[in-house]
Amino acid sequence: MSIPTEPIGSIPRPRSLQEALAEHAEGRLSDTDLAGLQQQATADTLARLEELGCTVLVDGEQGKPSFVTYPLAGLGTLASHGAVIPFADGHTRQLPCLTSGPFRYQVRAETYLRDARRHTDRPVKQAVIAPSALSLLYPAEPIDGYSREAFLRDLADEAEADIRGCLTAGAHRVQLDFTEGRLSLKLDPSGGVLDDFIALNNEVLGRFSDDERARLGVHTCPGGDHDSTHSLDVDYADLLPKLFRLKVGNFYVQLASEPDPERVLRIIADQLRPGIRVFVGVTDPIGTTVETPEEVRDRVLLAARYIPVDQLGTCDDCGFSPFADDTSTSRDLAFAKIEARVQGTALASQALGL
Template sequence: MTIPSELIGSLPRTPDVLNALNGSDSTALAKAVDVAVRETVERLQQLGSPVVTDGAQGEPNSWTYPVAGADNLAADGVVIPYADGHTRQLPRLTAGPLRYRVRADQYLRAAQKYATVPVKQAVAAPSTLSLLYPADGIAGYSREAFLDDLLNESEGEIRACLDAGAASVQLDFPEARLALKLDPSGGLLREFVELNNRLLERFTEAERARIGVHTNPGADQDSTHSLDVDYAELLPELFRLQAGAFYVALASEPDPDRVLAVIADNLPPTARIFIGVTDPIDPMVETAEQVRDRVLTAARHLPPDRLGTCDDAGFAEFADDTSTSRDTAFAKIAARIAGTAMAAEALGLG
């Protein structure tokens, strides 16, 4: 037995992809993305990554990629404020029905062409895409009808990924912690968790074992949107999700021991907990020794056979985020892989 280690998903896009995204030549973009996916997968494998992704090279962002370019969207949707003052604005649905234009299994298959190790795939959680529906509703398209469509689309996307051989599917839930900032009563978070559980209940226990949930305080342009929200308010509710794994940002936390104690007190019966051991928005590259020590700290709170490691977040949730270089991202991943192996050996698991 050893300690599994996985990246969350996105990596900075290559210069060629960024240039192509700014143009209008779809053929040039497709070619640039294919080259970038191959380079990404090969570099991850050279580092010894036991699981790889496509690095989200073809995604405009990890929040709303399934509906990018749809003609029933307006630009004036929910605004996501970050601590440094910048914002991101989601689109607003203007008419029904909701239909995905892109499913993540196409990204999975693109990576599988070049991978010789298992490939995982991140997908947007229904809770994230539920933010597209306007507060004042849509004439002739009720919110419940929208949510039914959303759950059907999300289920279809996940099943397509599982059927295509994804090692695991990761539900990105970046708005979980943010929900408590927007609504400290916890009502919004409970709504999000219930919606995501409505999705997870559609899968068998064996299928859910391959589905994980990622939470973080945001990671865009070296800033967060909810790092000031107490994990103790989030994690007990989050762990009600019927998922096989949880990916929890931890490297950015000022008091990781306290968070680990909260995790231990609320540990789901069977799910594996992947703890973040590298911080994508910190420009300093962690050393393997730092990662090792973070893992050993976690092992004092959690059973080693229920423990995994990850990066706190993707390195570029939005394609235009160039705050972290590709070389820095790969250096952090290398430290995570090496440090996790060192911790496993120290624990007698290697």
């Protein structure tokens, strides 16, 4: 047995794809030509991960506009003035806003998974957006003829179908991206919004069997975009006890970029229950230097003091480029960090006699 290690999701797009996305946005490149370049980038991503010795692969989200908005591509009932997400460096991201119902996904994550599996026979993990994030699409003022309650029912059904489609398509793991969990505590320190997020996600997760939930996971981080975060200043102690109420078998927890990782590990140890695995972040995607395998090894060995090795895994803290237009991290730097994670986790397994 060795300690499992998995990527989180996004990897920076090649320069050719970045240029193609800009041309497509300006109407100078066809949908077909863009899709062809996205397929090339997906195949290259999977091949490079295989070369690095990754046992579980991801497509790097080469075909997604962003980790959060992929279900909305082509949805005509949206306005631009949705929730604003502020980052520590002053830049913002803004979600769209729903203008009418019923709410339906236009794209399901299984389409990305099926495309990826055409290029590899290795296990492929698929990231999906948590329904709690998409709940932010509903405006503060009620929509005529479409209540928030009706929207949340539709959203839960759509999120279930998104996850179930990935399981049916053969995903090794389906990971819910829940970056808004930590952010919610910045927006509402009382924890009420977080409680609503947890309840909505569990409404969806509760529809799956125990065997299915063993293949489901949830990822938490303080957001990562243009080398900045939106909620690293929020105390993990306020999030983690509620996070571990989620009905999944796997938790992916950003840790490498935490100022006091040992304190976080103590909190995690208090939340452990049988049947779950905790993947701790051992590389910092927005860090500008590459971790050495020895640094990764030492981070894993520290985690093993608090988490039993049969419940321990490693991951990157976050995706490297969750929004398609984020070029702050180079593709080569991301792969170098992934290689360090793979090698360092192997060194830790050896040191632990696994």
